[in-house]
Amino acid sequence: xxxxxxxxxxxxxxxxxxxxxxxxxxxxxxxxxxxxxxxxxxxxxxxxxxxxxxxxxxxxxxxxxxxxxxxxxxxxxxxx
Numbered sequence: 001x002x003x004x005x006x007x008x009x010x011x012x013x014x015x016x017x018x019x020x021x022x023x024x025x026x027x028x029x030x031x032x033x034x035x036x037x038x039x040x041x042x043x044x045x046x047x048x049x050x051x052x053x054x055x056x057x058x059x060x061x062x063x064x065x066x067x068x069x070x071x072x073x074x075x076x077x078x079x080x
Contacts, residue, residue, distance in 0.1 A: 024047075
């Protein structure tokens with residue numbers, strides 16, 4: 001019974017992390033290391049800025065007064 005509860009808890013935690021994008025950074029870093037070993041992965045904070053910029057687009061970022069923050073030409077920025 002305890003084993004089943006632990007498995008269910010692990011699955012629930014995994015699901016929530018996938019839904020909120022918690023695993024995106026590690027997935028991106030793994031991708032860079034596997035396919036682009038010459039590139040340095042961004043910090044977690046830089047990655048979150050890049051992801052936010054990609055989601056919202058530059059018009060929103062400019063309207064928010066953070067033009068250029070997280071701007072990147074990186075084609076590998078995760079998009080949803």
